[in-house]
Each structure stands twice: as structure tokens, then as C-alpha cells.
Amino acid sequence: MLFGCRSQSTGPTQQKASNAQTFGAKITPGQEVALAAVLAAPQAFVQKSIIVAGDVRKACSRKGCWMELSTSPDPAAAGCRVTFKDYSFFVPTDSAGAKAKLQGSVELETISPDFVKHLESEGATFNNKHPDGSAESVTFVASGVELTKS
Numbered sequence: 001m002l003f004g005c006r007s008q009s010t011g012p013t014q015q016k017a018s019n020a021q022t023f024g025a026k027i028t029p030g031q032e033v034a035l036a037a038v039l040a041a042p043q044a045f046v047q048k049s050i051i052v053a054g055d056v057r058k059a060c061s062r063k064g065c066w067m068e069l070s071t072s073p074d075p076a077a078a079g080c081r082v083t084f085k086d087y088s089f090f091v092p093t094d095s096a097g098a099k100a101k102l103q104g105s106v107e108l109e110t111i112s113p114d115f116v117k118h119l120e121s122e123g124a125t126f127n128n129k130h131p132d133g134s135a136e137s138v139t140f141v142a143s144g145v146e147l148t149k150s
Helices: 035-040 113-121
Strands: 020-024 050-059 067-070 079-084 099-111 135-148
Touching: 035 050, 035 079, 035 135, 067 099, 079 099, 099 113
Parallel strands: 079 135
Antiparallel strands: 020 135, 050 067, 050 099, 067 079, 099 135
């Protein structure tokens, strides 16, 4: 399936005493950038390794192969889609509501109408759809994710 969520292990690679779970690679020291700053000027962070933090608004309801990260729990807050480097790990499908810290880079892309429909079928939202059904997207490609649920 072109857009389908492939089956992968979604288990954490590391459990921390603080109730945080780490998925993918361990987050290493690096440049930390406010998510709002990334969303305001995403082109400045394309292909640069950075660390961002935010609230998980939604996660893929089928396999956990993407999530939406926002600047606050407010549903109207600015946010972006998060995917996982090389499709090598997923997050739990019930990650919405968690706090997240991510390491990775930004990609700017135009998503095809078919892929927009696919993502919407899994719970994604797009505020910037074109008349043909495609959408512009700021995507954070995470190599490592740390999730903390209250």
C-alpha cells in the first residue's frame, strides 16, 4: 500500500523513571528551538538537526506512524505533523495529550490529494488545503521522541 502504515514495533526503546518513554534514537544534546519559532520560519530549519517540544494533539489511529505536535493543548494552537525517520519506529496510538520532546529536522512539502485523504482517514487535519485537495505541510521528521503522559 503506497500510503499505508506498515507494521512496526511501537514499544518504547527506553523507560525512564520520570514516566517518560523514548522511541527511536536517544535524544542527544543539541540546538533546542521553540516550536513556535520553527512554525514561524520553517525554512530556516530544513535539514538541520534541532530539538523541539510541544503537546501531542493527535496520533495516527491505526499504527502510530505520525502525530501532530502543537504549541499548546488548545485545539486552535499552531502545530505541525511529525513523522519518524526512515519509518523505523512508531509512537502509541493513544499518544494524544502527552508532552513530547523530539529531535530531528523540518521538511516542507506539498502533500498529494490522495495522501491528504489517507491521513485524514487516520485523524489528521489540514488547515491549508488547496482546491484540488492537496495541502502544504510543515513536517518534523523525528529521529527520536520522548513522550510524557500526565
